Amino acid sequence: MKLGTYAHDIINRARANGYATDASKASDPLIRPFGEHDEQRASLRALQETTMSFCWISADGKAVPFNEAEFNSVQKEIAALQAKIDHNAAILDKLDAKVAELGLTEFSLAKLKGQKEKLRGQIAQIRAEENDSLRSRWESVVSLGGNRATYDKLPEVIEARAKAAAQIEPIEAEILAMDRQIRDLESILSKFKR
Structure with missing residues (x-):
């Protein structure tokens, strides 16, 4: 339609x-x-x-x-x-x-923006899960007198961050595509004379 x-x-x-x-x-x-x-x-x-x-x-x-x-x-x-x-x-x-x-099937700019925010929420959730899974490692490093550099070099931290980055990357690409779609539509709409 x-x-x-x-x-x-x-x-x-x-x-x-x-x-x-x-x-x-x-x-x-x-x-x-x-x-x-x-x-x-x-x-x-x-x-x-x-x-x-x-x-x-x-x-x-x-x-x-x-x-x-x-x-x-x-x-x-x-x-x-x-x-x-x-x-x-x-x-x-x-x-x-x-x-x-x-190729939009949802004819709503508000829904497009809502979907984009939902994707941002998924990224925040992935990052929160990563932080929660590594909290005990951070506490161990701090209790042993270590710092952020020591923590960042831990294999578990590197692996968890790589896993999170792999999950986040396609979501960020989708957000960028939605941003372009929204910008293109708003650019056309801005030319409408009221």
């Missing part, structure tokens, strides 16, 4: 049902711009419709404004809003393409 399709589905469900989970999904930074773009288009339609109230129709079927200055002001507003909508449509297309390129 494309991001845009998913976003419109969630936004419509949030508006229709009002469920907190749907509203939460619709407010995600990856989804919200699609709703804002729809609102901008609705504002443009409303503005275009009100333009007709500033005019009367001449005998030859042309719109003639009652107040030329007011009519021109509204036309400038319409042109600016149309330019913003066109710009944002291109941005949303880029966002959709980037999500497809990244």
